[in-house]
Amino acid sequence: MSFIDASSRIGLDAALAALRAAAEPTRLRVLALLAEGELTVSDLTDILGQSQPRISRHLKLLVEAGLVERRREGAWAFFGLTEIAPIKQATVAALDRLDPADAALARDRERLAEVRAAHHDAAARYFSAQATRWDGVRSLHVAETAVERAILDILGDRRVETALDLGTGTGRVLELLSPQVGRAIGIDSNRDMLSLARANLARAGVANAQVRQGDIFALPVPADSFDLVVVHQVLHFLDDGARAVREAARALSAGGRLLIVDFAPHGIEELREAHAHRRLGFSNDTMAGWLSAAGLDVVAHIQLPPPDGAADKLTVSLWLARDPRIVADAPLSPSKLEVA
Numbered sequence: 319m320s321f322i323d324a325s326s327r328i329g330l331d332a333a334l335a336a337l338r339a340a341a342e343p344t345r346l347r348v349l350a351l352l353a354e355g356e357l358t359v360s361d362l363t364d365i366l367g368q369s370q371p372r373i374s375r376h377l378k379l380l381v382e383a384g385l386v387e388r389r390r391e392g393a394w395a396f397f398g399l400t401e402i403a404p405i406k407q408a409t410v411a412a413l414d415r416l417d418p419a420d421a422a423l424a425r426d427r428e429r430l431a432e433v434r435a436a437h438h439d440a441a442a443r444y445f446s447a448q449a450t451r452w453d454g455v456r457s458l459h460v461a462e463t464a465v466e467r468a469i470l471d472i473l474g475d476r477r478v479e480t481a482l483d484l485g486t487g488t489g490r491v492l493e494l495l496s497p498q499v500g501r502a503i504g505i506d507s508n509r510d511m512l513s514l515a516r517a518n519l520a521r522a523g524v525a526n527a528q529v530r531q532g533d534i535f536a537l538p539v540p541a542d543s544f545d546l547v548v549v550h551q552v553l554h555f556l557d558d559g560a561r562a563v564r565e566a567a568r569a570l571s572a573g574g575r576l577l578i579v580d581f582a583p584h585g586i587e588e589l590r591e592a593h594a595h596r597r598l599g600f601s602n603d604t605m606a607g608w609l610s611a612a613g614l615d616v617v618a619h620i621q622l623p624p625p626d627g628a629a630d631k632l633t634v635s636l637w638l639a640r641d642p643r644i645v646a647d648a649p650l651s652p653s654k655l656e657v658a
């Protein structure tokens with residue numbers, strides 16, 4: 319049972335339940351870890367060095383007290399801080415007062431970084447192995463020509479001076495957008511992908527795009543510098559999509575637009591093992607929440623279901639969001655498409 323209602327104040331019972339649940343060393347450390355992003359039971363077991371039943375019991379108490387939410391996704395479950403505003407704000411405010419130099423908290427953060435690095439390495443090995451046949455893998459999911467047409471439609475024919483493509487892979491998005499952008503940069507963490515992207519761009523005669531090695535969570539670009547940022551089929555590989563969205567938003571200039579293309583929620587569990595997917599797609603609520611938390615307004619959301627509705631295929635979702643800061647020469651309605 320949840321003691322929480324969604325009003326802006328916390329009732330006495332809810333506050334007591336939350337405080338009691340948090341007043342235990344492991345549970346407080348779990349809350350501090352979840353403030354860094356969603357984690358599975360197995361991640362928390364690795365980080366905290368405690369057995370799975372113990373971690374599960376702590377999580378159950380935190381969920382019952384309304385501090386933590388469990389989000390089921392296929393055979394996995396992700397745990398994160400509640401999205402109920404007053405409880406989340408109070409939790410984050412309390413965690414912010416903890417001394418980051420505290421030995422246990424510092425060790426947990428180090429282990430969290432190691433666990434995330436292990437996830438990233440597994441995905442990087444997959445990308446290196448796929449580098450030369452990535453476009454083939456993409457076309458297994460959904461007709462790529464339809465996705466590309468939808469990308470061009472949703473962006474409209476407004477001229478883009480500066481574009482940034484995050485997790486650029488083979489550089490295909492840079493090539494697609496090159497006729498309508500002044501200058502574009504693609505960022506990818508994987509050297510094999512970057513080599514392939516450079517070769518593809520040269521072969522396609524794309525002269526206005528460059529690629530650079532970099533991490534989507536710490537972009538090697540100044541803030542406020544791009545009219546358009548694209549994140550195409552990358553977020554489902556990441557540990558912390560919300561953080562990647564915030565970092566993408568940081569790169570946007572006033573009035574700039576962020577286009578995210580990823581899968582709608584699905585149940586194709588094999589994609590985790592065979593294709594290094596961490597998340598089985600994203601609901602509109604999840605993505606709209608991440609975009610709004612990054613300070614952006616969602617201006618369009620469209621979905622492209624598989625042509626025959628086949629259960630073993632995937633629906634592609636496109637979200638277009640906009641930095642709300644006013645620029646004198648930007649039209650107020652950036653797309654002819656309506657918000658879904």
Ligand SMILES: C[S@@+](CC[C@H](N)C(=O)[O-])C[C@H]1O[C@@H](n2cnc3c(N)ncnc32)[C@H](O)[C@@H]1O
Binds near residue numbers: 505
């Ligand atoms: C599925 S591919 C998509 C490539 C491209 N956007 C496309 O759709 O053709 C995902 C890409 O994200 C890159 N990637 C994964 N994690 C990353 C990170 N933390 N920082 C930068 N790139 C990352 C991978 O190396 C890979 O090239």
